[in-house]
Amino acid sequence: MSRTILVTGSAGFIGFHLCQRLLADGFDVIGFDAMTDYYDVSLKHKRHALLEASDRFTPVIERLETPGVMEQLLAAHKPGMIVHLAAQAGVRYSIDAPRSYVQSNISGTFELLEAARHHTPKHLLIASTSSVYGSNTEMPYCETHKVDTQMSFYAATKKATEAMAQTYAHLYSIPITMFRFFTVYGPWGRPDMALFKFTDAILNDRAIDVYNHGDMLRDFTYVTDLVDGVRRLMDAIPSDTPVSTADSLSPIAPWRAVNIGNGAPTKLSDFIIALEGVLGKTAQKNMLNIQPGDMPSTWADTTLLSDLIGPLNKTELKDGVANFVEWYNAEYV
DSSP, X not given: OOSEEEEETTTSHHHHHHHHHHHHTTOEEEXXXXXXXXXXHHHHHHHHHHHTTSTTEEEEEOOTTSTTHHHHHHHHHOOSEEEEOOOOOOTTHHHXXXXXXXXXXXXXXXXXXXXHHHSOOSEEEEEEXXXXXXXXXXXXXXXXXXXXOOSSHHHHHHHHHHHHHHHHHHHHOXXXXXXXXXXXXXXXXXXXXXXXXXXXXXXXTOOEEEEGGGTOEEOOEEHHHHHHHHHHXXXXXXXXXXXXXTOOOOSSSSEEEEEESOSSOEEHHHHHHHHHHHHTSOOOEXXXXXXXXXXXXXXXXXXXXXXXXXOOOOOOHHHHHHHHHHHHHHHHX
16 A cells, blocks of 8 residues: 555644654655634644654645645545545534535535545545534434434534545445544644633633533543544455444445544533643633534444444543643743
């Protein structure tokens, strides 16, 4: 197999950490990113600058949804595997700017699938989200549960990419794994994510907005634990044989969806307490009702993940939060 891996969204939070891991593992990495201004672009440039310190990292700054861009890239570099992380993220922003989700998540993924149809990698891995489980109340979320009741347009576009990918896997025999990520946190995180916003507010004596009065449950997953799961799943290529009774393998294609999460939900209020403990400072809190599009709870069943790659490392919440705060202090204080 080619030692070249294409990672879309390489200047993003998870993409940056994955590229670091792949470079450390000896791969040549093509990092594809549009450097969009959804949040501070300087943070994206800083991430890419660190990756560009390696002569095995090739940056490509283009928009994924531009017709022909991905086709030309795959034809030129012939990557052995592709990890597609580029997307317009954010549940709340999808209410205000839905068109950007159609362009990035649906049109962009379509362009990648069309290119992969003509230049088939050994394995195509695509990021989805735990938000596709929507209003499901049965917990923990299992990959074989129905995912028909999304609560945000962001989640709806991700569900659409799952369906699109399964169709391409069926029609063109492209081995595809979809990741359903659960709440990811850690150093180099996005400024619109809760941990970043809470840390910034508490250190600067501003109140934090606590939705659903702190009663939301989230399966907080430390970023390098998640990246290790992605890295090991790269070698778990779907075939026509289920690995266990928990397998979500499609009956018509080499396609499956896999949860990547910690497998243990934490109350938002407890997450805030952990952060207060690391900062040594109590937060001022605006207790608010849940926002439109938000899911009150998420919790991953990780049976399939374990069946495919063995147990996932699970960083303790207090340690993960401390690592984030250490990074934040170095970058912003």
